[in-house]
Amino acid sequence: MSDAIQVENVVKRFGAVTALDGVNLSVPAGTVMGLLGPNGAGKTTTVRVLTTLLEPDSGRATVHGLDVVRDAPALRRRIGVSGQYAAVDEYLTAFENLELVGRLYRLGRRRARARATELLEQFGLEDAATRVVKGFSGGMRRRLDLAGALVARPEVLFLDEPTTGLDPRSRIAMWEAISELVASGSTLLLTTQYLEEADRLADRIAVVDHGRVIAEGTADELKDQVGGERIELTLERADQLSLARTTLGGVAHGEISVSAEQRRIVVPVSTGSHALMRGLRDLDEAGVPVIDVVLRRPTLDDVFLALTERQQDDTDPGVLEHAGRGAEIAT
Amino acid sequence: MTTLTAALGDGAVITRRNVIKIKRVPDLLIIGMLSPIMFVLLFAYVFGSAVVLPGGGDYREFLMAGIFTQTVVLSTTITGVGLAEDMQKGIIDRFRTLPISRSAVLVGRTTSDLVNNLLVVATMSLAGLVVGWRVNTSVGEALLGFALLLAFAYAVSWIMAVVGLAVRSPEVVNNASFVVVFALTFVANTFVPSEGLPGPLRVFAQWNPVSAVTEAVRQLFGNNPPGYVAPDVWPLQNPIAASLGWIVVILLVFVPLSVQQYQKATSR
Structure with a gap:
C-alpha cells in the first residue's frame, strides 16, 4: 500500500x-x-x-x-481540513457556509448547492440549514466544520x-x-x-x-510496550497487606507494589483471569477479605504516561525548558 | 482559468460572504453611519458658528468635503478589523487551505468594504443636504468627486489590510488605526484651510494625501469659497492628479505587501 x-x-x-x-x-x-x-x-x-x-x-x-x-x-x-476551533462563519447560515466552501473549490453554483444539501443531511443538520450559525451549539459547529472539510471529497x-x-x-x-x-x-x-x-x-x-x-x-x-496485565486489589484491613503480598507471590509475574494508605496491592500477572481466580482463592484461604478487585490491561493512558515520562527522563533540562515554552505558544 | 479571473471569481465569492454579514448585522452599518452624521451636525452647528473662512464663504459647504474624506478613511478600519477577526476565528486558516487565489480573501474584503463605504457616503450626502450643503457643479463633476473619494478609500483599505494582518487583534486594530486616521485627517485641509497652520504642520498638511483628495472633492463639488486660490504647492494646485497619484502609489505598495503577509498569516 x-x-x-x-x-x-x-x-x-x-x-x-x-x-x-x-x-x-x-x-x-x-x-x-x-x-x-x-x-x-x-x-x-x-x-x-x-x-x-x-x-x-x-x-x-x-x-x-x-x-x-x-x-x-x-x-x-x-485535502480537507477541520481545525481545532470550528472555522465556520457565524453570520452565515449552515447552508451558506458549505456553499461558500464549494464555490471556493470552484464547483460552480449548482454543484456547490447540491453538495451543501447532501452534507447537511449526512451530518444531521438539515433542520438547521437556514439558521445563522451564531446560534449553534459547539457540537453543531464542529459537525458543520467537518462537513466543510468534506465538500470537495478530499x-x-x-x-x-x-x-x-x-x-x-x-x-x-x-x-x-x-x-x-x-x-x-x-x-x-x-x-x-x-x-x-x-x-x-x-x-x-x-x-x-x-x-x-x-x-x-x-x-x-x-x-x-508498557507491559502486560495486572490485578489491582483493595483490602479491608491495612494490617493484612504484608500477608496478602506473600500469599499473592504465587501468581505474580514481576514485582508486587503495595500502597498502605489506600490498602491497595497491584500484582503484575501473565495469565489473566486464571491468575485472578487463583489469587482470590489463595487470599480467601489465608483469611484476607478483599473489598475491591479488578483485572486490568494497560490503557492507552498508561502507555501515554509511561512514554512521556520516559521521554522526560531522557531529556536534558535545557531542552525541556524550550519545550515548555513551546507548549505555551502552540496551545 | 487565468490568475486574474481566478482572483476576481474567488474574490467575488468572498465579497458576497462579507456583504451578507453587513445585511445580517445591520447594527454595525448603522453605528458606522451615526458617526458621520454626528460629525456633519457637530461641525456644521458647533464649530460652524465660530469658524470664519478667510475671504468669507459658507463654512458648511467648505466642511462637507473634509468630512467626506475623513469618514471614508475612518471606515476603512473595518478592513483591518474584519481580517483580524477572521484570523482570530480561524477562518483565514480555512481559506488558506483551500485552492483559491492568493489575493482572493483580500480582494473580497476590500471590495465589500467599498460597498460599505458607498452606503456611508450616500448617508452622509443626505445629512449634508439637510444642513444646507449643495453641489454647485455638474452631475459629471459630482460623480467624479464621489468616485475619487471611494477610490481613495479603497486604496487606504489595503493599508488597513496590512495593519489587520500584522496586528491580529481586532481591538488593537481599532485603536491603532484610530490614532493614525485622526492625525492624518485632522492635520490637513479637511476642517480648516491649511494656510493658517504653523510651519511644519502646514507642510505636512499640504502634502498629506487626505488634503489632495479633500481639495479635489471640494473643487469637483464647487464648495470652495468665492475667490478662493489654492495654496501654491503642487498637490493642491493639481489635486485630482495628485489624488490619483496617491491612489496608484498606495495600491502599488500595499497590495503586494498585504498579499505577501496573508500567505504567512496564521491564527497561532
Whole structure:
C-alpha cells in the first residue's frame, strides 16, 4: 500500500522555540493515523505543515507525493481540513457556509448547492440549514466544520482535535460521524489528547511529545510496550497487606507494589483471569477479605504516561525548558 | 482559468460572504453611519458658528468635503478589523487551505468594504443636504468627486489590510488605526484651510494625501469659497492628479505587501 502522507525529519522553529524537532511519520492510504500527545507536543504544528499553513524550516513532507511547499496549490485541491476551533462563519447560515466552501473549490453554483444539501443531511443538520450559525451549539459547529472539510471529497482528511471542548453526547456524535467517513475508505490524520478517541478511531497511533514522534504502532502494540496485565486489589484491613503480598507471590509475574494508605496491592500477572481466580482463592484461604478487585490491561493512558515520562527522563533540562515554552505558544 | 479571473471569481465569492454579514448585522452599518452624521451636525452647528473662512464663504459647504474624506478613511478600519477577526476565528486558516487565489480573501474584503463605504457616503450626502450643503457643479463633476473619494478609500483599505494582518487583534486594530486616521485627517485641509497652520504642520498638511483628495472633492463639488486660490504647492494646485497619484502609489505598495503577509498569516 502506498503512503498517502509522508513526513521526513521535519523541523519547525518559532524563534527560540522548537515546535517540531525532526518529525517522521508515514500514513498508508486508506488508513487512520492518530497523532496523540499533550498540549504543545507539536500535533497542531504537524497538521499545519501538512495542510500548507506553515512552511517547515527543514525536512520534507508530502501528501500523495505532492510537496507541502513546492506543490502547495495542487495539494490543497486534494485535502480537507477541520481545525481545532470550528472555522465556520457565524453570520452565515449552515447552508451558506458549505456553499461558500464549494464555490471556493470552484464547483460552480449548482454543484456547490447540491453538495451543501447532501452534507447537511449526512451530518444531521438539515433542520438547521437556514439558521445563522451564531446560534449553534459547539457540537453543531464542529459537525458543520467537518462537513466543510468534506465538500470537495478530499482524498486525505486532517482533523485537528475534532472533539476538544465538546460535551460527551456531542463527542459521541462526532465520533460516529468520523467512523462513517473512515468506513468509506478515506485517509485520515487525526490529532487528539484523548486516548479513548485515538483507541476508538485510529488504525495506528503515533505518540508525539516535545516535537517528536516517540512511539508508533497499533493501540495493542503500544499497550504491550508498557507491559502486560495486572490485578489491582483493595483490602479491608491495612494490617493484612504484608500477608496478602506473600500469599499473592504465587501468581505474580514481576514485582508486587503495595500502597498502605489506600490498602491497595497491584500484582503484575501473565495469565489473566486464571491468575485472578487463583489469587482470590489463595487470599480467601489465608483469611484476607478483599473489598475491591479488578483485572486490568494497560490503557492507552498508561502507555501515554509511561512514554512521556520516559521521554522526560531522557531529556536534558535545557531542552525541556524550550519545550515548555513551546507548549505555551502552540496551545 | 487565468490568475486574474481566478482572483476576481474567488474574490467575488468572498465579497458576497462579507456583504451578507453587513445585511445580517445591520447594527454595525448603522453605528458606522451615526458617526458621520454626528460629525456633519457637530461641525456644521458647533464649530460652524465660530469658524470664519478667510475671504468669507459658507463654512458648511467648505466642511462637507473634509468630512467626506475623513469618514471614508475612518471606515476603512473595518478592513483591518474584519481580517483580524477572521484570523482570530480561524477562518483565514480555512481559506488558506483551500485552492483559491492568493489575493482572493483580500480582494473580497476590500471590495465589500467599498460597498460599505458607498452606503456611508450616500448617508452622509443626505445629512449634508439637510444642513444646507449643495453641489454647485455638474452631475459629471459630482460623480467624479464621489468616485475619487471611494477610490481613495479603497486604496487606504489595503493599508488597513496590512495593519489587520500584522496586528491580529481586532481591538488593537481599532485603536491603532484610530490614532493614525485622526492625525492624518485632522492635520490637513479637511476642517480648516491649511494656510493658517504653523510651519511644519502646514507642510505636512499640504502634502498629506487626505488634503489632495479633500481639495479635489471640494473643487469637483464647487464648495470652495468665492475667490478662493489654492495654496501654491503642487498637490493642491493639481489635486485630482495628485489624488490619483496617491491612489496608484498606495495600491502599488500595499497590495503586494498585504498579499505577501496573508500567505504567512496564521491564527497561532
